[in-house]
Amino acid sequence: MYTIVFKKRAKKFIDGLPANERLRIVKAIEKLPESGDIKSIKGYDELFRLRVGDYRIIYSVDNGR
Secondary structure, eight states, X not given: OOOOOOOHHHHHHHHTSOHHHHHHHHHHHHTTTXXXXXXXXXXXXXXXXXXXXXXXXXXXXXXXX
């Protein structure tokens, strides 16, 4: 089981989106790590990105937390 922790800036951005886009992004985040278009970010061993339409969600996995 995973816990999702949002940075303050990310939460503020998501809260400012229109309802339909916000719902789509939140659903995609809730499906992590099984979500669709996930790639690692070059040059960063711990960062990944999830593409949801025109948005890119940057995240990391902390298995010790």
